Amino acid sequence: MKTATFLITLSFFLSVSCTSNAGLGEPPKLFYGEDVCDECGMIISDRRFASGYTTKQGISRKFDDIGGMSVFLKKYPEEVYAIWVHDYGDQNWIKADEAYFVVPGNIVTPMGHGLIAYSDRQEAKQTASRFGVEVLSLEKVLKVVETHPLLHKH
Template sequence: MKQSLHLLSILILSTLLLWGCTEKKVEPIHYGHDYCDHCKMQITDKRYGGALLTNEGRTLKFDSVECLAHTHHSEKDHIKEVYFVDFASSELTRQDRIQLYRDESMRGPMGTNIQAHKKEMNLPKINLNEAER
């Protein structure tokens, strides 16, 4: 009996250690169900938004680039990865594969008209720091 409890304890401890060492990935945005971690509005438009993956493995979700930029600015020491929703495909895409643009003809959720695109566009480019404004 003691040996069985000892083996069970080792098995549980090993499982917890392995679970804690697994690579955390960004969670997808569930449109119509998730809420923006900055402004608390429901995330509904599949063309806008993004996510931040924290150092602890938590996914913060946003309805717009502007909301993501505000949180990124205040929490940048705790952020592991930045993702934006590609305007054309609605896919969460890592920051290094995306370019931000301002398009005055397409009103975004928070009114600053910022879009993220995987492909080159004939629009004014901006960086993440400019998206806060």
């Protein structure tokens, strides 16, 4: 009996120690169609606009729209470890502080902010010049975005 109890406790602590501290440097794990945006409560289903970040405490937040993430960060400032967005082209996770953002104006993102990100500066510039807008940095994005989306454009 004693050995059994010991084994159970041991395996428990092993499983605990194996899992802690994992994933701080990785993008949040997203289950499309199941996970819900932390800002608007909607289901995250479009990779191209999905974003997220991890805090220094190891909490990860997930968003369906890059603009939604900016709004959330403005409302609830947190100690962010790393911010992640998706490349609009190949739809892979990229670090937001190395990304280039564009608001082309014709793309409808889930919350209507219209923000997309590129890992490649050239690509971002091309898109931006095609629509006559400028390429934004993460800093700018976080500063500019309104408290709620405003894509009223006729």
